Amino acid sequence: MKNNLEKYGLPVLSGILLSWAFPRFHWFWLAWVALVPLFWTALRANPRGAAFRFFLAGWVFHSILLQWLCANIFWAGGWAILGQQLLCAFLGLHWAAVGFAWRWLERRHPRLTPAGIIVPLWWGMEWLMAHWFSGFGWSALGYSQGACLPIAQWAAGSSVSVISILIVLVNILLALALLEPPCPTCMWPCSRSACGALALTLLERTRLTRIATAAVVMAVILGGGSWSLSHAVPRPVDPKLPPLKVGLVQPSLSQEVKWDADFNDFTVDMMDAQTRGLAKEGPMDLVVWPEAAVPGDLAQAMTLEPLRRLTRDTGTALLTGITRNDPKARKSYNTAFLLTPQGEMTGFYDKVHLAPFGEYIPFEKWLPFLRGIAFGGVDPGTELKLFLVGEYKVGPLICFEVLFAPLAKELKKQGADFLAVMTNLAWFGQSNAMLQELELARFRAIETGLPLVHSANTGISGVFDGFGRFTPVSAFLGRDGNLIKYPAERIAPAMVQGQRVVGIFTLPQPIVAYPAAGIAVLLFFFVALGFTGVLRRTPASLPIKSNTNAQTP
Numbered sequence: 268m269k270n271n272l273e274k275y276g277l278p279v280l281s282g283i284l285l286s287w288a289f290p291r292f293h294w295f296w297l298a299w300v301a302l303v304p305l306f307w308t309a310l311r312a313n314p315r316g317a318a319f320r321f322f323l324a325g326w327v328f329h330s331i332l333l334q335w336l337c338a339n340i341f342w343a344g345g346w347a348i349l350g351q352q353l354l355c356a357f358l359g360l361h362w363a364a365v366g367f368a369w370r371w372l373e374r375r376h377p378r379l380t381p382a383g384i385i386v387p388l389w390w391g392m393e394w395l396m397a398h399w400f401s402g403f404g405w406s407a408l409g410y411s412q413g414a415c416l417p418i419a420q421w422a423a424g425s426s427v428s429v430i431s432i433l434i435v436l437v438n439i440l441l442a443l444a445l446l447e448p449p450c451p452t453c454m455w456p457c458s459r460s461a462c463g464a465l466a467l468t469l470l471e472r473t474r475l476t477r478i479a480t481a482a483v484v485m486a487v488i489l490g491g492g493s494w495s496l497s498h499a500v501p502r503p504v505d506p507k508l509p510p511l512k513v514g515l516v517q518p519s520l521s522q523e524v525k526w527d528a529d530f531n532d533f534t535v536d537m538m539d540a541q542t543r544g545l546a547k548e549g550p551m552d553l554v555v556w557p558e559a560a561v562p563g564d565l566a567q568a569m570t571l572e573p574l575r576r577l578t579r580d581t582g583t584a585l586l587t588g589i590t591r592n593d594p595k596a597r598k599s600y601n602t603a604f605l606l607t608p609q610g611e612m613t614g615f616y617d618k619v620h621l622a623p624f625g626e627y628i629p630f631e632k633w634l635p636f637l638r639g640i641a642f643g644g645v646d647p648g649t650e651l652k653l654f655l656v657g658e659y660k661v662g663p664l665i666c667f668e669v670l671f672a673p674l675a676k677e678l679k680k681q682g683a684d685f686l687a688v689m690t691n692l693a694w695f696g697q698s699n700a701m702l703q704e705l706e707l708a709r710f711r712a713i714e715t716g717l718p719l720v721h722s723a724n725t726g727i728s729g730v731f732d733g734f735g736r737f738t739p740v741s742a743f744l745g746r747d748g749n750l751i752k753y754p755a756e757r758i759a760p761a762m763v764q765g766q767r768v769v770g771i772f773t774l775p776q777p778i779v780a781y782p783a784a785g786i787a788v789l790l791f792f793f794v795a796l797g798f799t800g801v802l803r804r805t806p807a808s809l810p811i812k813s814n815t816n817a818q819t820p
Contacts, residue, residue: 273308278320281305282327288411289332290702291761295414299437299485304443310381321366325359326542332406333477335698350624356407360397365392382439387557389435393428397671401623404670405703408434413706417492419713419735423499423778426672427710433488437481439779496734499778504733511659511685511774513720514545514554514583515740517728519767525724541769544744546581548771553656556587556589557724558601558666565591565602565615565721575610582608584656588665588689591615598646603663603689605654613655617648620674622667651677659684659774661720664711666690670705675711685717685774691724701727701764709735716778726764733778740770 285300287294305324309317333355339347372384373657388406397404409430412418421429471682488631518538524530542554563570570589584607591602651674653660662678662685669675669688678686688708692701705727712731713717719731729739741758742750742766755770 273311274316274320275323277304277308278324282324283331284330285408285411286331286610290706291416291699293411293702295412295418297410298411298434299579301439301446301553302435302438303441306381306385306439307445309366309370310369310442310446314367314374317370318363318367318391322363324357325362327786329355329406332703335695335703338695338698338700354403356363358403361392365389378520380444382436385439386432390428390432393431401621402671403623405707407431410703410710412708413709415580415737416735417489417496419532419710420495421488421493422710422713423495423716424714426714433484437484440477440481444474444481444560448607452640470716491534499734503515508658509555512549512551513730513774514542514551514771515720515728515730515769516541516545516554516556516721517726517763517766517768518557518560518722518741519725520693521725521763525562525613525691525693528562529787531541534560534562535573535584537767540571540748541744542577542583542585544748544750545582545641545769545771546583547748548750551582551771552581552659553586553661554581555687555689555720555722556739557722557728558588558689559591560587560689560691560724561591563589565604571606571612573643574606578606578608579610584608586654586656586661586663586687586689588691590618599644600648601645601665602648603665604659605656616652616654616663616665618645618668619648619651620667620668620671621645652679653678653681653683662686662717664688666692668713669707672714674710675715675717679715679717682775683717686711686715686719687773688719688721690722693725697764701725702761705737705760709737718775718777720772720774726768727760728758728763728768729770730772730775732775738770738772740768742769743767744769 281301281304284297284304288296288298288301289606305320330352333351336351336354337348339350365385368388369381369385373381373726388575393404393407396402397407403806407427409422409427409562412430418430421433423526423610516538518534518541520537521533524534537555538560545551545554559572561574562709565571574585574587584605586603586605588601591600591604593599600615600617601621602615605613607613647774653662660681660683662675662681662683664674664678664686666689669690673688690704690710692704695701701723705721708719708721712733713735716733718733721731722728727739729737731737737760738755739758739760740763741755742752745751750769
């Protein structure tokens with residue numbers, strides 16, 4: 268019974284607790300203890316046993332976190348559940364590789380500390396998941412911390428992976444603190460023998476040190492993040508440059524309507540009315556519509572004419588998503604384009620990083636049957652682009668691209684003053700996909716220090732400042748064409764999911780982010796803790812040589 272609890276119960280518990288740290292529950296504090304049961308039981312297992320435990324925890328975690336993928340059953344039938352489980356198992360194998368390598372390296376190189384092995388291995392795993400094939404770093408531990416802005420600031424100027432490393436560090440400290448020395452007779456904590464009593468004494472001496480160290484690490488994390496929130500300064504801008512007024516339109520159109528050509532005029536007319544209602548509230552410099560908001564083809568004049576008329580009447584630039592077809596090259600793109608207040612198109616941007624199985628089908632040549640259960644037919648663009656709105660440069664990201672920090676950082680490097688994310692998650696209904704995607708956008712704002720405009724078809728639309736603070740849309744268009752406004756501070760983000768809402772925002776100023784401070788403190792943790800031996804396993808907690816075969820598999 269005890270072995271089954273260690274082998275199955277504790278890994279499952281870790282997977283469940285960790286998933287609850289993410290939206291929809293978003294109990295972010297659970298991430299700092301969720302991995303303790305998994306690490307504790309893995310430290311008592313051989314490499315193969317640790318690999319199994321890690322796989323089980325990873326599979327459970329991803330099955331709950333990515334449950335929104337099952338919503339595709341509406342479009343792809345039961346294959347959606349199979350696909351979701353195959354993805355979760357594939358991601359779980361990454362965890363299994365970490366568990367095996369961790370215990371194998373610890374046995375092969377006893378002088379290495381458990382934390383000195385697991386932390387870089389975990390970082391490497393998250394990097395690999397975010398880069399290879401198409402990249403899917405959705406489950407990085409750091410994304411769970413958006414609800415606590417002081418902790419989230421540790422990603423400023425660097426990466427969300429910094430927070431993931433700190434989470435793993437605290438978890439391994441607590442796991443080592445709870446690790447008990449096995450009795451040679453019963454393999455469980457026992458003080459009947461003199462050696463067992465001595466081991467317990469040694470353990471008690473180090474246990475409090477490790478718990479205190481974990482507490483100090485958490486205090487530094489919270490204190491440093493709070494200091495950053497209160498002391499970061501706005502990036503210098505031209506004082507003669509007027510603040511940018513940005514309008515957002517969330518039309519909340521179902522996927523069936525977006526695919527039905529009979530609703531094309533209705534779709535444009537509805538967003539036109541919402542935009543004109545916004546314009547009555549005051550002048551705007553830019554209105555942002557979601558991904559693929561405009562039905563039709565960018566190359567067709569009849570598609571653009573109603574939009575040109577709207578921008579001229581309101582005196583507002585329009586940034587929106589659309590499809591762009593190239594008959595000569597036989598290619599089709601997921602595109603964003605900008606119309607000036609004079610109705611002129613200044614350029615377009617073709618999405619460069621496509622969503623697998625939603626915009627293109629990996630391994631389609633070798634697995635042609637996937638065409639019947641997945642979506643493809645979209646071609647990738649070749650380069651990132653900026654649009655000019657007055658004196659401001661906006662860097663567009665389309666849907667899945669918000670997952671990739673290098674894209675946002677490259678736009679900043681090119682000179683973007685703010686980011687604009689246009690997305691459509693109508694595929695996933697009222698699932699937790701929208702709340703989780705919003706956290707990805709939050710960290711792109713924090714990492715770059717740039718304000719981020721988030722325009723989503725069915726939610727959740729709003730504006731992030733460079734600290735990751737979010738203000739959602741909070742006005743509804745009445746039947747008389749006037750807006751019904753609610754105080755934004757009383758609107759929780761989840762309240763606008765699936766709602767037809769709009770809003771006007773004054774674009775926040777960019778923030779100066781300093782990555783060196785966070786990285787320096789991180790290095791200090793490892794150097795200081797390594798010298799003090801806090802991260803090492805005590806002799807009493809190591810496997811007893813005469814009974815190594817009795818160690819939990």
